[in-house]
Amino acid sequence: MPDSALLAASESSIRLVTEIPGPRSQELIQRRTANVPRSLGMTLPIFIERAEGAMLEDVDGNVFLDFVGGIGCQNAGHRPAETVAAIKEQADHLLHSCFMVTPYEGYVEVAEWLNNNTPGNFPKKTILTNSGAEAVENAIKIARTYTRRPAIIAFEDAFHGRTQLTMTLTGKTHPYKAGFGPMAPEIYRMPYAYCYRCSYNLTHPSCKVECAERLHSMFARHIEAESVAAVIFEPVQGEGGFIAPPADWFQKIAEICRKNGTLVIADEVQTGFCRTGTTFACERFGLEPDLLITAKSIAAGLPLAAVTGRAEVMDAPLPGGLGGTYGGNPVSCAAALSVMKLVDEADLAGKAEAIGRQFEERTRNWAKRFPLIGDIRGIGAMRAIELVKNRDTKEPATDETKRILGLCHKRGLVMISAGVYGNVIRLLVPLVATPGQISEGLGILEDALESTEPLP
Numbered sequence: 001m002p003d004s005a006l007l008a009a010s011e012s013s014i015r016l017v018t019e020i021p022g023p024r025s026q027e028l029i030q031r032r033t034a035n036v037p038r039s040l041g042m043t044l045p046i047f048i049e050r051a052e053g054a055m056l057e058d059v060d061g062n063v064f065l066d067f068v069g070g071i072g073c074q075n076a077g078h079r080p081a082e083t084v085a086a087i088k089e090q091a092d093h094l095l096h097s098c099f100m101v102t103p104y105e106g107y108v109e110v111a112e113w114l115n116n117n118t119p120g121n122f123p124k125k126t127i128l129t130n131s132g133a134e135a136v137e138n139a140i141k142i143a144r145t146y147t148r149r150p151a152i153i154a155f156e157d158a159f160h161g162r163t164q165l166t167m168t169l170t171g172k173t174h175p176y177k178a179g180f181g182p183m184a185p186e187i188y189r190m191p192y193a194y195c196y197r198c199s200y201n202l203t204h205p206s207c208k209v210e211c212a213e214r215l216h217s218m219f220a221r222h223i224e225a226e227s228v229a230a231v232i233f234e235p236v237q238g239e240g241g242f243i244a245p246p247a248d249w250f251q252k253i254a255e256i257c258r259k260n261g262t263l264v265i266a267d268e269v270q271t272g273f274c275r276t277g278t279t280f281a282c283e284r285f286g287l288e289p290d291l292l293i294t295a296k297s298i299a300a301g302l303p304l305a306a307v308t309g310r311a312e313v314m315d316a317p318l319p320g321g322l323g324g325t326y327g328g329n330p331v332s333c334a335a336a337l338s339v340m341k342l343v344d345e346a347d348l349a350g351k352a353e354a355i356g357r358q359f360e361e362r363t364r365n366w367a368k369r370f371p372l373i374g375d376i377r378g379i380g381a382m383r384a385i386e387l388v389k390n391r392d393t394k395e396p397a398t399d400e401t402k403r404i405l406g407l408c409h410k411r412g413l414v415m416i417s418a419g420v421y422g423n424v425i426r427l428l429v430p431l432v433a434t435p436g437q438i439s440e441g442l443g444i445l446e447d448a449l450e451s452t453e454p455l456p
């Protein structure tokens with residue numbers, strides 16, 4: 001299919017020309033099933049041939065509206081022209097030399113941009129890695145070396161990756177941890193500021209962020225403060241269900257950490273690069289973390305991630321202690337530099353705010369109309385709807401969520417769930433989606449909500 005078909009479709013958006021999955025996708029699914037382990041999940045059984053902006057075209061010529069963006073990697077849209085050009089240009093010069101053997105400028109430029117643009121007016125340094133999980137691992141290694149302390153505090157419902165250490169940090173058993181033990185040592189966990197399901201049955205602001213205060217109790221009961229290297233959290237939990245704590249939670253956590261010589265690590269893998277309406281979510285909450293982790297939308301889908309932090313902390317590990325063969329690959333760096341330009345040139349943060357406003361307007365009366373809705377939340381373009389069978393008991397409506405997403409998929413809207421109980425519908429649409437595309441997608445979701453009752 002020529003590019004123009006996808007472009008033409010992107011004006012009128014979704015276009016389904018076969019049953020879903022189409023015949024070619026069905027063939028490929030069989031090959032996938034025979035050759036790829038089942039442990040790799042699959043939201044939709046469609047194979048993608050090309051993508052543009054907020055649209056995906058499958059191998060059968062069906063065009064889908066993408067409200068997932070490769071799980072938050074496409075804030076700048078699928079295949080921005082500038083990024084594609086930068087990748088081609090870089091491929092003409094250098095694919096790989098290993099930055100630890102013979103360095104190249106792109107890596108340093110990406111590090112400079114991150115050092116200058118992440119929150120915190122202090123000298124910073126950056127290391128680049130291949131994946132979000134690898135960046136989280138490095139952040140923990142750095143924090144432990146700097147503080148010479150072993151323990152890390154993470155939160156319930158957190159997601160930090162699938163490697164041994166990051167799955168230990170992750171706060172959801174199935175499917176991320178079950179069967180993969182033993183877990184890494186010295187990880188402690190406490191409830192997050194999940195106001196809709198407050199662990200202490202309190203209400204903000206009268207609670208005075210009791211959940212943050214409980215860090216004191218953690219230090220008294222589970223692990224002494226002088227052994228805690230860092231507290232790690234996502235400023236807005238992603239896989240956990242788009243849970244955004246109130247601003248005073250961040251202040252309280254940061255204050256307690258500072259008093260105890262404990263570092264603050266912000267995992268901005270999903271919140272970064274303008275998703276929440278500012279370049280980094282920490283900015284919204286006035287938080288200056290000691291270490292900040294980025295990945296996903298940093299390079300428009302090419303594998304790249306980073307740890308950026310206080311220079312003296314980042315310099316704690318000895319030469320050779322950190323690194324990896326591919327980390328900060330030149331092509332990924334070229335893609336990242338083009339995205340970094342787009343942050344300003346395309347006003348991605350402004351676009352995220354506009355999407356957030358459109359979402360708020362459209363969903364304003366949904367809670368009244370649809371009894372399944374327990375909570376509508378989020379900031380910027382990081383928005384979600386939590387579904388419950390009963391508003392009093394808040395029993396998660398997991399099957400209903402699956403049904404609603406299935407209805408969306410049938411009509412050509414790609415959307416996924418989140419939350420420990422899989423009962424949260426999340427919006428991760430590329431920020432370049434037009435108001436028409438946002439409206440079309442929300443319309444499909446609205447119809448699906450309309451036609452779904454709580455199941456017995």
Ligand SMILES: Cc1ncc(COP(=O)(O)O)c(C=O)c1O
Pocket residue numbers: 071130131132133134136159160161162234238239267268269270295296
């Ligand atoms: C907040 C957060 N941290 C870490 C990760 C892990 O990133 P990766 O899948 O690139 O290893 C993810 C992935 O979804 C994430 O959302």
